Amino acid sequence: MENIIQNLYSSVKRFPISEGQNQTSIPYLEIHCYSQKDIIIPDTQNPFIYLVVNGTMRLHFSTGVFDYAPGQYLISAIDSPISGQALSVSPTSPFLALYIEFSIDDIVSVMLDMEANFMEMIFEKEISTKIQPHDDYKLLDVILRLLNINEKQDEMAFMIKHLKREIIFNLITGPYGTPFAQSIVKIQQAGDIYYINSWIKQNYKDTFSVEELAEQNNMSVSSFHQKFKIAVGMGPLQCQKKLRLMEARRLMLDKALNVTDAAIEVGYESLSHFNRDYRRLFGLSPQKDIQEIRTCLYTKAQSD
Structure with a gap:
């Protein structure tokens, strides 16, 4: 190789x-x-x-x-x-x-x-x-x-x-x-859903509703939500939340931001809400998760 x-x-x-x-x-x-x-x-x-x-x-x-x-x-x-x-x-x-x-x-x-x-x-x-x-x-x-x-x-x-x-x-x-x-x-099945998903990636820090997204794409709320979930594997607001949490994790890991600053940076207004969502997605509190990642990356670097 x-x-x-x-x-x-x-x-x-x-x-x-x-x-x-x-x-x-x-x-x-x-x-x-x-x-x-x-x-x-x-x-x-x-x-x-x-x-x-x-x-x-x-x-x-x-x-x-x-x-x-x-x-x-x-x-x-x-x-x-x-x-x-x-x-x-x-x-x-x-x-x-x-x-x-x-x-x-x-x-x-x-x-x-x-x-x-x-x-x-x-x-x-x-x-x-x-x-x-x-x-x-x-x-x-x-x-x-x-x-x-x-x-x-x-x-x-x-x-x-x-x-x-x-x-x-x-x-x-x-x-x-x-x-x-x-x-x-x-x-193939997603069609215009890709472009909506791409828009969410660029605007995940902003506040928007499923109703607004459906209206922009001339679809009923139920039809839009179902089509988006089939294509992406989750609802549009879940996708937004995942993007916010992943970016917050990156900011804490790569930029050494503290939990509060990372939460605010990605659009959260409530720190307790951020901590709850973070634990639900990653399985650990923000502090413990970042500590575990750093330990794993350090151990891997030492073994390479």
Whole structure:
């Protein structure tokens, strides 16, 4: 695995790269480069993978705080609000990642070409709710071949399409194929719900009601709430609350804010209400939760 990661890094370094998001000649591939701590994770309706090539990426989920090392990748999902930081970055050794985006049609096309029995088995499995870093040698090998394409223009166009399908195939047949395939169905069914979910991500500190959201989207309250819950897995106000609590957790962990300041920063007016909601989502009081995370991260860093 170490050799292929080094080869990925060498291949990426051959591209002209500047700070931020760099589009390549491959339409669905970008190289992201950050010498500062904050990482801009794409917010798009289309599914994507985000593969770390150099440095370490820390992402915050309701299920925990996870560090992604080179060769590990994030698979996007409609119900995964995230914030990210790059650890130990500098102008001489920036954080590097590959952003590979797919359309729903791309993925459905591959699914339709696969054996019906296999896809039936995929959809019968229970979807995993635990989000963790992934690595997969077969997938990394395909991405390496994509980076090293050096064909004539007409041949290159064919290979780009072929390798995209191969990447999708490896995602579906890989260890996290079930949640990936099932998330595609969710996005297909979501329609305009994605845009509402994205709006909530940007405005979660503000006060709004389900009635206002339903009216903005010309839907009845009951129909809107049901459609949102099917697509995202929770109601819109639950989604807002989760976003507030996750951001408060990040502020306490990364910015060393105290409990009161973090609660106010994310829009809470009552500290007791914040503490109650926090314990309900994370299972511990804010102080104990942050202390446990710091201990776990320190122990992991010492063992690496």
